[in-house]
Amino acid sequence: MAARKPRMNRLARTLQSSIGSKFLMSVTGILLLLFVIAHMLGNLQVFAGPDQLNAYAAKLQSLGPLLWVVRLGLLAIFVVHIGAAIRVTNSNRAARPVAYVYPGSVQSTFAGRTMMMSGLIVLAFLIYHVLHFTVGTTNPDHFHLVDETGRHDVYSMVVMGFSQWPIALVYVVANILVGVHISHGASSAFQTLGVTHPRLAFLKQGFGPGIATLIVVGNLSMPLACLFGLVQLPA
């Protein structure tokens, strides 16, 4: 044990440094990105009809303890991501205490400069989203539904939720912000991780905006399709 101690100290010091904080943020950010992609692909099954989506939902529920492992893992990832984000943002505010009278920027992007803002709004949305579709507190009217085979009727819950324009609007706006966050974050993460091979240069450039666009299109398609009646309740 004693022999391992200096190494642990050094690791702790590394992770608390400027580059270490950014490392934690990039690793957790990429894990969150993978989750967002998997979550979207799963949900797109709403376009395959009630049977498909409800079966998928029942399968996830049947994972039991494993489902809780994933949920707690996600929670831990969020805690690290947000903790590192607060640390980075605070250090950066302190490092530039006086603003320029004449503000200027040459190549920074709106998305990059507003990461904390987009992140916090996404966080607020995520809390609402879990209360809406996972816990069922905000709309018990369309949460407690059961289909003819006795499964939780996730399909009807989603369609009834998104048919109300204020709810659809919240999802549309929030997912655009998720996209804005990812458009900077996904490319930034690979720079933080030290990717330098010329063949991987795309990861640091077009990848972020590209994957963000796919996620926004996929995630907006669901509320919009329900709102405009392209996806309807089972007859």
Next chain:
Amino acid sequence: MELTLHVWRQDGPDSPGRMEIYKADDVSSDMSFLEMLDVVNERLLEEGKEPIAFDHDCREGICGTCSLMINGVAHGPEEGTTVCQLHMRKFKDGDSIYIEPWRARAFPILRDLVVDRGAFDRIIEAGGYVSVATGNAPDANTIPVNRDESEMAMDAAACIGCGACVASCPNGSAMLFVAAKVAHLGHLPQGQPERQKRVLAMVEQMDKEGFGYCTNHYECEAVCPKEIPRKFIAEMNRDYLKAGMAAE
């Protein structure tokens, strides 16, 4: 041409500063930006006023002393150029020009447009060197250097340590400077023995000085008078993480 200058004036490190307005008439488009300020200062002296303090030395774009934020851009509107090499033909008659000092907690203002960049020196002292035996100089070419690596080292070594990267970074981060200094030694065989120690020590000093954390806006790269590329920052991230996670 005639210009209106808005210049940051501050009597000392702890005095409050303010923007003051000066008219500069009779500016020739062939003047350099610093010559234009010299002319303004001559007139201030004739009027018995304090001239505007600003840093300069070589005026050839090689020493890294000059340091002005011009209309929100470090070293002004011309890419890859120090402000001493910027000419007034880049401006138009009647322009208003805002001139401010580098702004960062780690670069305290000494007077007017002059800031203390001692933090950079302390980062270099922490690890920006190679240890060599004293005595006779070694024969040239005793250590073969790979050509691509030597080119990379030269690209990084172009950094003149002016601090424009810090000034332009919304986070007041010194990553481009430190990355260039880490890379120009890290790409050479002579820099290998101390490579891990170097990056750990320099980053630790950088954090201690109160510079911000890089969030990949790349403003530094855009204003760097020596056009040091962001790639060196990625390299330093990797070097640092590797060294920090390796066994002692």
